[in-house]
Amino acid sequence: MTQLYGKPLVTQEAMRSRIKELGKDITHDYHSQDLVMVGVLKGAFAFYADLVRAIRLPVTVDFMIVKSQANQRKVSGKVKVVTDLTEEVTGRDVLLVEDIVDSGLTVQYLTKLLSKRKPRSLRTCTLLSKPARRQIDVNVEYIGFEIPNHYVVGYGLDYQQQYRNLPYLAVLDPKGMDAE
């Protein structure tokens, strides 16, 4: 099988150390005893697992499975919640955990949806952000890395459901795709 990705854009070591810092920041900022971390699947699973273990607060874990056209490398603005939360979030501190903020449409959709449930607070944490691709100005309180406008895989992020298990972040190689 052709390898469609190049050298690490963000190494495993850099990921680990940045996620530890994010965990410290979140622990410092929240005085909550009732934090619900909402992981957006599938892409955020690896980041989420590392982040939750870097936070020194009582935490309830929960997940949403979401599908957007952005997964097929284009943006339609349509976001579909395939599986919703199992927890009630009304009156609780909610931290939305995303893999990557690209156009901003997914975060906008999910924050609107969660706001309607009247959480006590709602913030967003993303491993990656591509500012050059932003279509909507969304609030993202915690960002792991800002990256250039490339399609990236690894550390939970896929191309056609592959490469999620790469332990680092790499750029999908368009030359390799032509050769396929």
Ligand code: 5GP
């Ligand atoms: P947005 O709604 O912000 O445009 O897109 C968010 C979603 O698009 C992400 O959760 C992710 O599923 C997908 N996405 C955007 N950019 C990339 C990328 O570079 N690589 C991968 N694998 N997915 C991406």
